[in-house]
Amino acid sequence: MTAFLIILIAALFVIALWQISKIVQLGKSPEANGADGEIANDADNDRQGKFMLYFVIAMYVMMIACFIGYQDYFLPDAASAHGSEYDSLLLLTTVVIMIVQFLTQALLHWFSYKYRGRKGQKALFYADNDRLEFIWTAIPVVVLAGLILWGLFSWNDIMDVDKHEDPLVVEVYAYQFGWKVRYSGSDNTLGDANVRFIEGANVLGIDPTDADGKDDMVATELHLPVNRPVVFNFRSQDVLHSAYMPHFRAQMNVVPGMVTKFSFTPTVTSEDYKSTEFMTEKVSKINEIRRQKSKELEAAGDVALDPYEFEYYLLCNKICGASHYNMQMKIVVESEEDYNKWLETQTTFETTLANAEN
């Protein structure tokens, strides 16, 4: 599909070049003497008007081709509770704007073609029409009001981090260039923390004197039990970062000096997400690409690429320095049971400190 697209668009470029070279030839003919030769004449208007028409047709082809060829670029169904609402709103908005796009581009280019200048053609002196202008002010007002209202309701809902009863509280901690997670332990309360406490094994700056912090656990992967609301507290030790979890339709900037929050409920386990039809197809396509790449690499004496298996990820989405492009963390969504099992393997802050002293 992509190859087809490349060929198609390259062909468009070539046709355009060819047509243009024809005009340049024409421009050299003796007809174009004097300064008037540089002002559009009937022949130019005719040609350029037709190009406008071809252009909009080509543009439609391109838009449709992009939507078809790139349909698997769109993120798969959301893996969080609020995500399906997000997806519906996105779909509706996209449909609305594509309809407007198709109509207005058609009018714009069609008029450019239809009314291309001709000797003797009289333009219509038409300066105002209050009714028309009222109509096309009103239509966007109504459509936008609808989209806005929906958006605002979802927004207030999504951003209300206190709405859940008994959520899991997790800290996501960012630094140049990586992520850590802090689980709040059996008390489900994170201990106080500040960069001024960072020392030795205490890499997150947890206040050693705060009892709430003793049972906190620091991990390098984010494990979440499915269907339990999670409230994330984000903290950064150095510069701005942004915790972006695209498959959960979640993102929040991580700001040094303050704690930012976001909450969502993961609804699909990693295992289930991997085995959706979309994901298996996508992953096999990616692995095919990686196999081809590996062949080239091996031929050049390099190491081959590992085959890819999908895992949810969190990535940094705010410029933060040289390795911004490689600041990621694996996310695992699993059953409550598995989650608890995994949690048991983690060390509490108290133990970490004690170990460090030995």
Added chain:
Amino acid sequence: MGQVIAAATEHGHDDGHHHHKETFVTKYIFSTDHKMIAKQYLITGLIMGAIGILMSVLMRMQIANPEQPNVIFEALLGKWAPGGVMDPNIYLALVTIHGTIMVFFVLTAGLSGTFSNFLIPLQIGARDMASGFLNMVSYWLFFLSSAIMISSLFVELGPAAAGWTIYPPLSAVAKAMPGSGMGMTLWLVSMAIFIASSLLGSLNYVVTVINMRTKGMSMTRLPLTIWAFFVTAIIGVVSFPVLFAAALLLIMDRSFGTSFFLSDIYIKGEVLAHQGGSPVLFEHLFWFLGHPEVYIVLLPALGITSEIIATNSRKPIFGYRAMVASILAIAFLSTIVWGHHMFVSGMNPFLGSVFTFTTLLIAIPSAVKAFNYITTLWKGNLQLNPAMLFSIGLVSTFITGGLTGIILGDSTLDINVHDTYFVVAHFHLVMGISALYGLFAGVYHWFPKMFNKMMNKNLGYAHFWLTAIGAYGVFFPMHFIGMAGLPRRYYTNTNFPYFDDLADTNQLITYFAIATALAQLIFVYNFVKSIFYGKKAPANPWKSNTLEWTTGDKHIHGNWDGPIPHVHRWAYDYSKVNDNGEYVIPGQDYTPQHIPLQDGEEEMNH
């Protein structure tokens, strides 16, 4: 077709201009003539534009073939591309300086500076700006800031690299990245000077438009170009000082140990003393300018296209009053939407709702403008000159880019597309490409006035079509890689196998980008060649109504050799007919502004 050029014959109070002896230096370098200053702005802006576009091509080449050695990198980047492989820090530096140059140096100074300077006095009927001297100072400050920005490319640790938004702490702490040392200092100094230049220019434009209009040029008879430049200048005066304040506070945080934007930072094994500041405060200050900046860039382009579309359609602009009202509404609203860049910054989510609301409000005047342009074309007699094609192209990209703004302006939807390539695609179309088209349209249209020569139209056509195809080829597919969740400002995407299947599309985009950049050489060739060898321009090549075409072809400081013409009508009496269906001036489909009302003619009551 006879052209009415002669100005009104009555002698007013406004004639009697005297000529001074001019030396090379006063004429070409330290000139106080607004026309010469405009050309200085244009040439400087175009040179900066060439640098900015070259940088974008380097970025695209890295994205297409990440971490591959490239002789071009080796040649241009030297020690920053060891073995021809681009260094990640220098990628970020390119992103930053490209963005800065394009937004401020090309599309603020190069576009608004050029055409405000050139057209305000000529179209309102004034001999020069209110203060020619301040105008000259404004240009030279701009030149100085350009020189400093370029010089920052050569400092030891590289130029600023924290993004054109220079968010602290990344930009404030020298240890955070190499570019945040000397490079960032130079960036801040350069921008401070730039702001001073912009303020001097803007104040001059505002005063000139208010005070120096010729007799009869009421505000409601102003061409839309002037309305756009006028309101742009006001937005600039309101918002640039805030960026200046932000830059100043940032300088203090960097150099004098204050904590406006910094708090609780541990970096390279050391806790910094800063306590109590907030990076979010910086974001507010930055975007209080940053968003209006989008319109500082766009409104002049829209003003230019209004004029060009009306002239070349041989029709009045549709809905003059609505166009003026839209400009005013956009100007007002643009100062209260900045928070849409900060939905997920950690600010209070309630504020997010407010900014969603104001943002979608600003879509309405923008939509009105688009509809009015389309209606202006309807039943016209379109003269498809290159300037007209670029103007139509502008409306097209303005719509395409503006529509995706509805997704980004909706706080809910922004959560998942914020800072992805979807944003890059959006703002390049709506502001970058649209404003660039406005700049090109303006150059093709007013070149005959600026240089008394015609540009070659066929090269203009070639330039337009290649650019139009290329711009969509670059930026339309880009939406889709953004929808896949691909973050911007990534040096390479290879560390996420999930993005492997986007690599083809990224290469496609790069090929389009290179082709488009090459197509700009056609423009450069045409521009330079036409200055020297172009055909001599007629007095009013596009048969336009506005006053600049009444000066005759002598370039004198003072614009009109004789008295300044008076104005008797608005600028859009194209194809106006009397009751008998005959043009107001028989045989001529336009009636310039300085022509008195004819017998039996009614003034348009717009």
